[in-house]
Amino acid sequence: MQKLHYPGVEETLYYEQLPNGLSVYLLPKEGFQKTYATFSTRYGSVDNHFRSGSQPLTRVPDGIAHFLEHKMFEEPTGDIFATFASQGASANAFTSFDRTVYLFSATEQIEANLTTLLDFVQHPYFTDQNVDKEKGIIAQEINMYSDNPDWRVYYGLIEAMYQKHPVHIDIAGTVESIYKIDKELLYLCYNTFYHPSNMLLFVVGGIDSDRIMELIRSNQAAKPVEDIGEIERFFDPEPQGVREPLKSIRLQVSLPKCLFGFKEKTNGLGSAELLVRDVTTKLMLETLLGSSSPLYQSLYDDNLISDSFGYEYNCSTDYGFSIIGGDTSDPDRLVERVKEAIGDALQSGLDAAAFERTKKKRIGSYLRMLNSPEAIAGEFTRYKFRGQDLFELLPAYESLTLEQANARLREHFDLSQLAVSLVLPTAEQGAEPS
Incomplete structure (x- = not known):
């Protein structure tokens, strides 16, 4: 475990890259009661055209990264939010243009909550039935945002700017695009972008860095993964000038x-x-x-x-x-x-x-x-x-x-x-x- 000291801001960060490729950063904050943890993948709404290793070049429906984030919270045993709540934690997640982040905050049972975070994000559970059910839920979300003036003026501007780059596409996709998503596509995106080598775990708060790092090492060692090769992302050339002024x-x-x-x-x-x-x-x-x-x-x-x-x-x-x-x-x-x-x-x-x-x-x-x-x-x-x-x-x-x-x-x-x-x-x- 490397110790990275930043004298200018008086912070000390601990870093280790695990054998499976996962990057782990710990930031102990002495005297702080609350701990925050984020488990993130470098995978966002713009990553809709890609290839990894020997896989063929793939283009997936718009909104699939956001759809995948929604589905990760469903486990065979039920909703993972209930598990976090029973352990005194508040959990959430979000998808942006270029990353998906799963997180929790808690003042107690930190090790149990960290284990829960690692386990549910690394245990996808997609079925034809739960994927089809989610389409209706996300369609309602898309329709709700279509009537939100702040959302429409914001994405309207990005749509007006960009002609080709997928940054102009709504993170949630469209009703039409999400109905093209199936469990096979979700597993393809999961296996590509949720590989530990494409992910980062960050924990900050009143933690014991040695103890937390050992927990993470043990957790990850019990989950063998195969190397998937380098992820390549492809974007159509963006013309100069805006789509519409x-x-x-x-x-x-x-x-x-x-x-x-x-x-x-x-x-x-x-x-x-x-x-x-x-x-x-x-x-x-x-x-x-x-x-x-x-x-x-x-x-x-x-x-x-x-x-x-x-x-x-x-x-x-x-x-x-x-x-x-x-x-x-x-x-x-x-x-x-x-x-x-x-x-x-x-x-x-x-x-x-x-x-x-x-x-x-x-x-x-x-x-x-x-x-x-x-x-x-x-x-x-x-x-x-x-x-x-x-x-x-x-x-x-x-x-x-x-x-x-x-x-x-x-x-x-x-x-x-x-x-x-x-x-x-x-x-x-x-x-x-x-």
């Missing part, structure tokens, strides 16, 4: 919802370069658009935004995009005002004093996050699966310069890569803004 629908909302953003021209960055891009872009966006910025205050004073206004940035080796906006009384004016502010920043650069203040603020937020085992558990795997280290963010932020932020500003804000997504009130609620 404006996507608009009408739903029952009191105020229009407006999200807009810029699609990156990705260029196969390595993990270190991607980390720099990630932190630089977020710092640049916070300086320009954050709640302490002059732009935010002027938009708020003019009643163009509410507390719902914000931004986010998502990036991977083969996609990247910003999302800006929220509820607004005038979507057209909001977009134009932000575009004007971007134009001014492109001419003059970011304000140096505002940049330094924002940099200190983000460093402070990062350090506070490290006091929350729950927050650490949520972020650790995301960085690791990109070949990055959550505990190396501090030096990444500290080394950022105004020149880098201004260069990133000029690179990211390309009007040919801009898309807008609107959810407008239904016709009887009010006319569409001009």
Whole structure:
């Protein structure tokens, strides 16, 4: 077991790669009562075209990673949630674009809950009957989200941006696509992506690292697995430019919802370069658009935004995009005002004093996050699966310069890569803004 010490953030991480390929990371937090554990696979909604080892190239229905996550909680003996609850734990799972994560939090029976987590994720139970039953459940979920304005404006923007890359496909898939899923496809995806060599176990909290690591070693040694070979993922080349500059629908909302953003021209960055891009872009966006910025205050004073206004940035080796906006009384004016502010920043650069203040603020937020085992558990795997280290963010932020932020500003804000997504009130609620 390797001991990895990070003096800058005063954290000590323990790491071991087991013989079956599973990567295990333990982060003891002295004095903390609650323990969080995440068992994650580098498998998300975008992984719909793949091959591993000698397998033929396979394309699977959209939404299958999310479907698989749902089915993992069903065991021959019943619902696994009940087992966790009986052991004093709260359990959950989620599927994102590029990972699926199973987790629990507990203050007691940590070893029993960790064993339960490992065992149920490594014991799939798919039958024709339970798969068919799940289709109806997920179809209802998809239909429910189709009426959710926040969900529709968010995914509407990604759909407007991307032409080929599967990031634009709803994580849950469509009703049509999930009805193409059967137990054989689920086992194919499970056996490919849930191999221990494609997974990561992370435990943080008031734990004894030696005792927990020994439990994990013993648990995994009792589950022999075969080598499946390297997993290859395939994506169709994404054209430059957006699919459509404006996507608009009408739903029952009191105020229009407006999200807009810029699609990156990705260029196969390595993990270190991607980390720099990630932190630089977020710092640049916070300086320009954050709640302490002059732009935010002027938009708020003019009643163009509410507390719902914000931004986010998502990036991977083969996609990247910003999302800006929220509820607004005038979507057209909001977009134009932000575009004007971007134009001014492109001419003059970011304000140096505002940049330094924002940099200190983000460093402070990062350090506070490290006091929350729950927050650490949520972020650790995301960085690791990109070949990055959550505990190396501090030096990444500290080394950022105004020149880098201004260069990133000029690179990211390309009007040919801009898309807008609107959810407008239904016709009887009010006319569409001009």
